[in-house]
Amino acid sequence: MTRLLSFVLRLLLGGAFVFAATLKIFDPASFANDIAHYRLVPHLWINFIAITLPWVELTAGLALIFGFWRRASALVLLALTVVFLIAISQAIARGLDIRCGCFGTIGAGQIGWRNLAIDGALMAMAAWLVWREKNERLGGACEKDGSIVAP
Amino acid sequence: MARTLWRALMIVAASLLVGLGVNAFRADLAPSGQPRRLPLVTPPKADLAAGEIVAMTEAEQLWNEGVAFFLDSRTSADYQAGHIAHAHSLPDEDFASRYGDVEPLLTRDAEIIVYCDGVECDLSHRLLEKLRALGYPRVRVLVNGWSEWRKAGLPTATGAQP
Numbered sequence: 001m002t003r004l005l006s007f008v009l010r011l012l013l014g015g016a017f018v019f020a021a022t023l024k025i026f027d028p029a030s031f032a033n034d035i036a037h038y039r040l041v042p043h044l045w046i047n048f049i050a051i052t053l054p055w056v057e058l059t060a061g062l063a064l065i066f067g068f069w070r071r072a073s074a075l076v077l078l079a080l081t082v083v084f085l086i087a088i089s090q091a092i093a094r095g096l097d098i099r100c101g102c103f104g105t106i107g108a109g110q111i112g113w114r115n116l117a118i119d120g121a122l123m124a125m126a127a128w129l130v131w132r133e134k135n136e137r138l139g140g141a142c143e144k145d146g147s148i149v150a151p
Numbered sequence: 152m153a154r155t156l157w158r159a160l161m162i163v164a165a166s167l168l169v170g171l172g173v174n175a176f177r178a179d180l181a182p183s184g185q186p187r188r189l190p191l192v193t194p195p196k197a198d199l200a201a202g203e204i205v206a207m208t209e210a211e212q213l214w215n216e217g218v219a220f221f222l223d224s225r226t227s228a229d230y231q232a233g234h235i236a237h238a239h240s241l242p243d244e245d246f247a248s249r250y251g252d253v254e255p256l257l258t259r260d261a262e263i264i265v266y267c268d269g270v271e272c273d274l275s276h277r278l279l280e281k282l283r284a285l286g287y288p289r290v291r292v293l294v295n296g297w298s299e300w301r302k303a304g305l306p307t308a309t310g311a312q313p
Binding site: 063 | 158159167169244277
């Protein structure tokens with residue numbers, strides 16, 4: 001049962017990040033602007049982050065979906081959600097009138113608790129997977145009774 | 152756990168290399184004339200130079216004469232809710248995708264006035280930097296433009312682009 005849950009969560013979490021990453025990879029300039037509006041990182045870093053961060057999301061998301069280095073990729077996504085949590089929280093606390101930029105220009109409304117809730121849900125999924133996926137394996141895995149379950 | 156950490160770092164490192172690699176080869180990042188690749192954003196300056204600010208009285212005069220091109224750097228939603236009459240929308244955050252809309256309307260020596268809302272707002276500032284980088288030397292910021300314009304009771308409009 002937990003295997004099935006793991007599988008579903010991997011698809012959900014990985015899928016969310018692959019989706020978000022793809023949007024940002026196609027429009028790095030908008031993403032760079034979104035990062036700038038958070039007023040959190042020095043300007044020298046903004047372009048670098050805008051160019052590379054979506055690829056980290058994409059790689060880790062794909063790895064998680066295809067079951068490659070599951071625990072490590074879940075750990076990367078967990079770290080990302082923690083960073084996002086800090087960024088979104090400080091934006092709300094400072095009352096910045098900005099958009100999240102989390103999923104590219106989709107949902108371009110002002111940043112708020114909704115973004116925080118989505119990030120919290122993703123963080124919980126990632127944390128659970130890091131905790132659960134102790135046995136990392138390429139491809140499918142066998143249950144104790146020998147039945148093959150989805151990778 | 153050490154192995155997991157090591158693998159996580161490898162995922163990040165590989166992603167950075169791919170990201171930078173792809174970025175070095177793609178040419179679609181910018182509309183015409185804008186510098187490609189880096190920098191995607193222009194750093195804000197602490198303060199505007201004197202030549203980069205237009206006073207309210209002069210802005211009003213230029214507007215009355217119809218010789219200045221007003222650009223609203225706020226979001227599209229803000230623009231549609233209300234903007235300086237005859238101003239065009241060019242949200243700073245969508246600059247790359249929206250610049251093409253106003254480019255045909257501008258000449259290089261055009262008198263351009265950019266504005267947003269609030270003394271702290273730096274959207275117009277960022278827009279000024281971008282436009283200057285593209286070769287429009289006569290761009291100036293109307294500080295706290297939207298508020299000041301309304302306070303002065305000057306003509307406004309609502310809805311999409313004129």
